[in-house]
Amino acid sequence: MYPNDVKYTKDHEWAKKSGNTIAIGVTHHAQEALGDVVYVELPKIGAEVKAGERFGTIESTKAVSDLFSPVTGKVVKVNDDLSGNPQKVNSEPYAGGWIIEVEVGSTAEFDALMDSGTYQKLLSTSK
Numbered sequence: 001m002y003p004n005d006v007k008y009t010k011d012h013e014w015a016k017k018s019g020n021t022i023a024i025g026v027t028h029h030a031q032e033a034l035g036d037v038v039y040v041e042l043p044k045i046g047a048e049v050k051a052g053e054r055f056g057t058i059e060s061t062k063a064v065s066d067l068f069s070p071v072t073g074k075v076v077k078v079n080d081d082l083s084g085n086p087q088k089v090n091s092e093p094y095a096g097g098w099i100i101e102v103e104v105g106s107t108a109e110f111d112a113l114m115d116s117g118t119y120q121k122l123l124s125t126s127k
Helices: 028-034 116-125
Strands: 013-018 021-026 037-040 054-060 064-068 073-078 100-103
Touching: 021 028, 021 073
Parallel strands: none
Antiparallel strands: 013 021, 021 100, 037 054, 054 064, 073 100
């Protein structure tokens, strides 16, 4: 449910590193809390994002929530599949439901994110 090959934020985003590119999505916990996702607002390729700042929104049958970037960098890829198939966020939060990829100059912010065990402890203490 919470893969060990990704890092996590307190805002329930995940980040997966591949070289100097970080893929970003929402965690299983986030998609479960949101319910059925019906729309994901994607930034434009080339947009600059900053760690801890909003880069888009995700809309479900229950609510509209902001998406926060776990790292600072430039958006190099967006998951266009979500435009016609936003429910991939629910069915495949760590695979087909990724949201954006960001190119970073440094991986220090990524390295500072929570590992799976720490994130699961956060979830168990926030219930």
